[in-house]
Amino acid sequence: MNQWSGVNALCYYLAYILEIYLGFSQSIALILASVAFTQYAVFSWPPYFYIDRIGRRRTVIWSSVGCAACMAIIAGCLLNSSYTTSAVAVAFMFLFLDCFTMGILPVSWSYSAEVQPLRVRNKATAVGVFSHWMSNFVVVMVTPIGLNSIGGNYFWIWAIICASFVPLTYFFGVETSGRSLEQIDQMFFEHPRWLMGVEADCTKVVKQTAEDEEMRHKAYAKYDGFDQKEKHVEVVHHEEAK
Template identity: 70%
Template sequence: MSGLVTGIYDIGCALGAVVAFAFGERLGRRRSVILANAIVIVGAAIQAASYSYAQMFVTRIITGTGVGLSTVAIPILQSESLPAHNRGALLVVQSALIIIGVAVASWLCFATLYADSSMQWRFPVAYGLPKKGRADEARATIARLLDRDEDNEEVQGQLTEILEGIAAEEAVGESSWKEVFSNNNNTRNLHRVLLGMGPYMFNQWSGINSVCYYLAYILQEYLGYSQSMSLILASVAFTQYAVFSWPPYFYIDRIGRRWTTIWSSLGCAICMALIAGCLLVAKRANAAAAVGFMFLYMDCFTLGILPVSWSYSAEIQPLRIRNKATAVGVLSHWLSNFVVVIITPIGLDSIRGNFFWIWAVTCVLFIPLTYIFGVETAGRSLEQVDRMFMDNSRACMGLSKSNTIVIRTTAADEQVRYKQFATHHEKM
């Protein structure tokens, strides 16, 4: 039952992704985010007042729907509004703030450990309450983002590049749901949808939520720690997890998304193998070592797989289907999360420590998959990413050197590029 109560939230998140797929383009990015937050607030308020499993099930689905919708809209909004030269670093902030929330929630759970009532879960839940042909508006928005006048060459250059990208896509007709899953055009939509799903699924099939959702339970039931010590250790783990979510800010645009994911996957695989090895023999020293490797595993995950998984899909999708394509990726993420959360208690009860070998193997598989299929988005504008797919028809794009180079750009480089683009367009 604990696995189902925990996992039903992920079904709500998957439902939110479906809502984004169906209505996200009509709502727009901003209204989608506002609606998502409103749904989460309502769901959390009702959840805090729940008195039965049935109420808890329904409210976790409601809350999850809001979260699922926001996990589609926010990465798209960010990727579209951030400059290419440090887009990855600024996207790291989102994932880091998520982990800070996880750490705060863990400490709140420990703080209510000795509450002899439903306050043990009510307080942590309640605590979390608190292209449409409008070029002129687009120009004004770009000017605000760049802190420039609307008639500035850089503003005009960026707007012109975006409008030309839209025109190129619209030349082949109106967007449809079928188009999301079709490769019969030069934008290679299906290819990009599948590629965008990869990091979302890496996120879950790395085993991160086997550890995060059940860390205190694992420490108490399988490693022999007391309830209070298990909650303290889990809270400390999530705190350092939050701390280690910030370093990618300084390197993700320098070494790129591909190698960030590859090195992170290697670290996660080694840690999972060591955890499984430590749990082969039930000794106190082995249990302590397993705890240490769980801490290290979470660090390896948040240093690479985490920030890339929440930004990559929105970066590589063509504008016309960006909302639907990202929603498909988010749907795969939350459905995978549901499966992981459901099978973890079963796997631990059945094969105990050997369960972690599964995650060690899947993490190893991420390395060749990323190397062969992954393209590099660091330093490229979203329009440049579009052209990369249009100019390259092979499935294994990661094997082409031109698709894997990290472009080192600065704010000054982008200013020059957009001014040149505007000047060239005026001459035509």
């Protein structure tokens, strides 16, 4: 979803699109692109404060809705270029980057590791990173061909793909916010089915305070310590028996 949202189809060629398709001068196009990327970096911080409160699923769903709407408006503006439509297109390009970086971007990097079984987490994460950059390569190589062939209609494709993320997340995505990795594993064991997104227990956001986290970690530490102590006693008894 990170790459197939079309974010890099826009980012990599933003200055080119502004200059060729919207009629801005080269200097203005570069200034607008630099401002857009600065804003992109700034808006990557807010998810830190709400991603665990509202949950991964809602974050991705609302982000996808915003990205799809922005791409559709950008596509419409590029079909009939004028001063007004150019201004609207630039505004929604900025808004698209905001919607993406406040939803799909942060979840995509954490979610893959969270839902993988412990025994294959390292391999699965490697596959995820590989597919991420291979998708990036495909998108960036295809974009010039798409723009030259169908112009602004190219962005309708990304609007449709972003819209498809909503049902995909709703029906297949589980909620990992507030759950430990062990609890996520248990969730897959208890509700093994294709459409796990329709299971109420798999989609609710678990609200945990800092005190709850502290107690949980202390409980794990206490259990591990007790377990190690028992093993030590067993070894001593075994040696004495010898």
